[in-house]
Amino acid sequence: MSNQxxxxxxxxxxxIAAVVVIAALLGAGLVATIGSLNRDLYSAGSFVGxxxxxxxxxxxxxxxxxxxxxxxxxxxxxxxxxxxLPDTLLRNSVLGExxxxxxxxxxxxxxxxxxxxxxxxxxxxxxxxxxxxxxAGSFFGVxxxxxxxxxxxxxxxxxVLHQSTFSVNKLTLDTRAHAADxxxxxxxxxxxxxxxxxxxxYTFEHTSTLLDAAPQTVPVVVSGVTDVxxxxxxxxxxxxxxxxxxxxxxxxxxxxxxxxxSNCPFGIEINDRVRDDPIWSIAEYPPVTLAAGDTTFxxxxxxxxxxxxxxxxxxxxxxxxxxxxxxxxxxxxxxTVNPDGSLxxxxx
Numbered sequence: 467m468s469n470q471x472x473x474x475x476x477x478x479x480x481x482i483a484a485v486v487v488i489a490a491l492l493g494a495g496l497v498a499t500i501g502s503l504n505r506d507l508y509s510a511g512s513f514v515g516x517x518x519x520x521x522x523x524x525x526x527x528x529x530x531x532x533x534x535x536x537x538x539x540x541x542x543x544x545x546x547x548x549x550x551l552p553d554t555l556l557r558n559s560v561l562g563e564x565x566x567x568x569x570x571x572x573x574x575x576x577x578x579x580x581x582x583x584x585x586x587x588x589x590x591x592x593x594x595x596x597x598x599x600x601x602a603g604s605f606f607g608v609x610x611x612x613x614x615x616x617x618x619x620x621x622x623x624x625x626v627l628h629q630s631t632f633s634v635n636k637l638t639l640d641t642r643a644h645a646a647d648x649x650x651x652x653x654x655x656x657x658x659x660x661x662x663x664x665x666x667x668y669t670f671e672h673t674s675t676l677l678d679a680a681p682q683t684v685p686v687v688v689s690g691v692t693d694v695x696x697x698x699x700x701x702x703x704x705x706x707x708x709x710x711x712x713x714x715x716x717x718x719x720x721x722x723x724x725x726x727x728s729n730c731p732f733g734i735e736i737n738d739r740v741r742d743d744p745i746w747s748i749a750e751y752p753p754v755t756l757a758a759g760d761t762t763f764x765x766x767x768x769x770x771x772x773x774x775x776x777x778x779x780x781x782x783x784x785x786x787x788x789x790x791x792x793x794x795x796x797x798x799x800x801x802t803v804n805p806d807g808s809l810x811x812x813x814x
Contacts, residue, residue, distance in 0.1 A: 510580035510599040511569045513612035517597075518584060521663055522564040526556055529663065533602055534614030537661075541617055545691055547659060551621065552644050555662040560635045562589045562667045570594065579615055588667040588685050595665045595687040620664040621691045623657065628758050629698040630656040632672050632679070654761045664689055670696050676704035676803060700756045700763060708765070708801055709754040711811055716770070716797075720746035725776075731813065732772040732795035741786065744776040749792050762800040764814075769796050 513532070520529035529535060539549050564586055571583035580599045585592065598615035624641070626632050630653070631640045641658035662668070664686045672679035677698040686692050700708075719730035723743035726733035732746075752770035756763045772793045779786045798814040 508610045509572075510574075510610075510612050511572045511582050513599060514582045514584060514597045515567065515569065517614075517618060518564065518567050518586065518665075521561060521666070522567060524558040524561045526558050526561070526663070530556065532614070533612070535617060535619060537617035537619055537621075545621065547621060547691070551659055551661045553661055554639060555622065555634065555637070555660045556619075560637055560666075560668075561663060562635065564588060564665065565590075571596075580612075586665065588665060588687075591667070591685065593665060593685055593687050616689055618664055618689050620662045620666075620686045620689055621659050622662045622668065622686070622694055623659045623691055624670070624694045624696060625655065625657045626672065626696045627655045627698060628763070629672055629674070629677055629679075629696070631674070632670055632696045632698075634668050634670050654758075659691075662686065668694075670694055672696050672698045674698075675807060676707070676809075677701060699758070705754050705756060707809060708756065708799075708811065709751070711809060712754060712797070712799065713748070713751050715811070716748050716751065716772075720748060720772070722746070729813075731797040732770075732793055734774055734793050736776070736778055736789065738778040738780050741777040741779055744774050747773045749773040752797050756801060759800070762802050762812075765797075765799045765801070767796040767798045769794060771795075 517529055517532050517535065520526070520532075542549050542551065566585070566587045568585050569582070570585045571581070573581045575581070578601055582597045582599055583594060584597070585594045587593070595618075597618055599612050600615045602611040602613040622634070624632060624634075626641055630642050631638060633639070639658070639660075641656040644658050667683060667685045669681050669683045670679075671681040678701040679696045679698045682694075682696075684692065684694055716730075719727045719732070722728060722730070723745065725736060725740065725744055727746065734744075748770065750771035752768040754765055755768070756765055758764070772795055773791070774793055775788065775790045777786065777788050800812045800814055802810040802812070804810055
């Protein structure tokens with residue numbers, strides 16, 4: 467073998483060794499890069515961060531595409547909820563402000579599941595929420611993939627007292643829209659459940675012609691069911707309308723020129739001879755106050771004053787006098803709001 471051939475072979479061996487070293491370095495770098503990406507970009511915490519980022523952008527479509535976001539039938543069944551909960555609240559316009567998102571905890575259990583905790587601000591108020599995440603395999607055979615073990619969505623179970631409609635983050639809903647019977651009448655109180663994003667802050671209220679419920683803000687930072695009660699109470703217009711109808715009813719009673727007006731809450735017994743027709747008037751109308759009963763709004767026994775003027779003659783000595791006096795009475799009523807918005811009053 468010539469010296470030239472020997473040098474050629476030594477050069478080839480050096481080149482091969484260099485290639486092997488470079489390949490090993492590249493391989494090690496690739497493994498390190500993949501490991502770094504899996505720890506950061508493709509980690510369980512980053513997966514939850516994608517969900518929260520979508521909510522912060524009010525990109526509900528992207529949030530719903532993440533694996534495990536929608537609750538399974540088994541999850542709904544375990545919570546005794548129907549499988550066809552409406553998506554009415556899963557819209558951009560209902561979401562509030564989610565800012566200052568930061569990962570605050572990542573605990574891995576023995577089975578490889580992760581409990582992820584994030585801190586953030588809901589409409590400026592600090593809050594935290596934990597998420598359950600599990601492996602969903604990998605993609606391209608190298609990058610970790612994740613899914614929510616438990617859906618992060620909440621279920622808002624809204625109980626509307628004395629009404630059927632309510633507003634949540636300015637969106638007005640009717641609980642009857644998801645009743646089993648499309649023609650279901652409004653009951654005195656109604657309930658409905660809705661899927662909703664968490665974390666989020668929701669403000670519930672009711673405003674109508676006759677009833678109001680003061681706004682209440684509910685931060686929802688847990689998955690599963692959150693119960694909310696919207697207590698619609700008679701407003702000033704409702705009280706005023708009932709007062710006017712009660713006053714009108716009592717005024718009608720005063721047109722009966724008898725001692726005991728029929729179907730009226732006041733009257734008087736006189737043992738002497740009545741010489742002319744009694745003249746009634748109302749000296750003091752009972753002030754209306756209303757509280758919710760089981761099926762109607764109730765006014766408890768409330769005192770008023772009627773006034774009578776009548777000429778009587780004593781059966782004992784024949785003396786004639788004019789009875790001109792107030793007569794105390796009490797009245798209690800039940801009030802029903804008819805479907806057309808009118809009121810029906812019933813004496814109790």
